[in-house]
Amino acid sequence: MFKNFAAMTLIAFSLQAEPAQYQETLYPGWGQWFTESEIIFQKKTDFQDLVIFQNPLFGKVLALDGVIQHTQIDEPVYHEMMVHVPLLSHDNPQTVLVIGGGDGGILREVLKHPSIEKAVLVDIDQCVVDLSKEHLPHISKGAFDHPKVHIVIQDASLFVKECKESFDVIICDSTDPIGPGEVLFTSEFYGDCKKLLNKNGIFVNQNGVPFMQQTELALTMNNRKPHFKHVTFYVAPVPTYAGGHMAFGWASDKRYRVAEAVLEERLSKLNADLFYYTPEVHKAAFALPNFMRKQIASFEMEPLAKLSSRSK
Numbered sequence: 001m002f003k004n005f006a007a008m009t010l011i012a013f014s015l016q017a018e019p020a021q022y023q024e025t026l027y028p029g030w031g032q033w034f035t036e037s038e039i040i041f042q043k044k045t046d047f048q049d050l051v052i053f054q055n056p057l058f059g060k061v062l063a064l065d066g067v068i069q070h071t072q073i074d075e076p077v078y079h080e081m082m083v084h085v086p087l088l089s090h091d092n093p094q095t096v097l098v099i100g101g102g103d104g105g106i107l108r109e110v111l112k113h114p115s116i117e118k119a120v121l122v123d124i125d126q127c128v129v130d131l132s133k134e135h136l137p138h139i140s141k142g143a144f145d146h147p148k149v150h151i152v153i154q155d156a157s158l159f160v161k162e163c164k165e166s167f168d169v170i171i172c173d174s175t176d177p178i179g180p181g182e183v184l185f186t187s188e189f190y191g192d193c194k195k196l197l198n199k200n201g202i203f204v205n206q207n208g209v210p211f212m213q214q215t216e217l218a219l220t221m222n223n224r225k226p227h228f229k230h231v232t233f234y235v236a237p238v239p240t241y242a243g244g245h246m247a248f249g250w251a252s253d254k255r256y257r258v259a260e261a262v263l264e265e266r267l268s269k270l271n272a273d274l275f276y277y278t279p280e281v282h283k284a285a286f287a288l289p290n291f292m293r294k295q296i297a298s299f300e301m302e303p304l305a306k307l308s309s310r311s312k
């Protein structure tokens with residue numbers, strides 16, 4: 001009798017001991033997984049498979065179409081570098097267009113800049129915005145309801161064609177170039193964004209993990225170059241964007257070489273305690289590792305079409 005009870009308890013315990021796992025599906029043959037201690041929300045929206053879950057190490061996690069968008073613990077690295085590098089480089093940024101960014105992390109950081117008068121966010125998916133407000137308030141920290149913020153739910157590639165406003169900085173916080181995000185990596189889209197930039201305007205975009213997503217550098221390099229005089233990248237380590245550095249695309253007509261002391265002085269006006277960004281890190285982020293420099297150089301010599309046929 002006792003033996004049966006012990007066996008049943010053991011089975012029950014072993015069944016309890018295996019929490020669900022979330023497997024990211026970005027790369028064939030390799031990837032990262034997360035324990036899902038709780039699935040907070042899951043939904044197939046009109047555009048994407050959305051899941052928000054709790055992880056014991058990284059806190060609340062948002063994933064879209066099998067790809068990690070952010071985790072509570074390391075999102076400040078990404079959001080701070082996407083926002084403060086262009087906004088502190090610019091002499092006096094007043095208007096910002098955020099492409100994608102439906103979780104609100106970019107808006108949160110933009111609103112730390114006292115010079116900002118207006119920030120427009122354009123995301124294709126109302127659900128991402130609504131569910132981020134409801135389940136991830138620690139990311140946006142009320143930014144969606146700020147009087148300086150205007151939210152537009154639309155495919156951004158159409159929005160930038162019809163928009164009559166102009167902006168000092170455009171920040172493209174999109175998903176990867178698959179599914180709804182693919183159009184946001186095209187030359188046409190970059191050209192339309194360029195038309196919306198004021199003089200000395202800056203365009204930055206999430207540009208993937210170069211060690212793993214080798215053709216993504218070429219893709220944006222070749223598609224931004226026809227529209228901007230200065231096109232480059234900067235990098236930062238975002239632990240749950242697995243595979244090494246995260247790359248950020250930079251594009252402008254003005255060559256920005258802002259002294260660290262000037263960045264320091266501008267940063268002091270934010271009155272914000274940042275997690276990752278410093279003027280020193282800002283400057284160092286543009287020092288690219290040799291494999292990336294070689295990737296960029298090879299693309300300049302070898303057009304994308306030929307390259308991507310080689311990497312298949």
Ligand code: SAM
Nearest residue numbers: 100101102123124125128155156174175180181
């Ligand atoms: N930081 C994340 C990354 O680097 O992968 C991106 C996060 S953000 C949540 C991505 C947003 O891009 C999503 O909210 C998604 O709805 C939006 N998005 C994807 N395609 C879009 C499009 N064509 N127009 C506007 N927003 C788009």
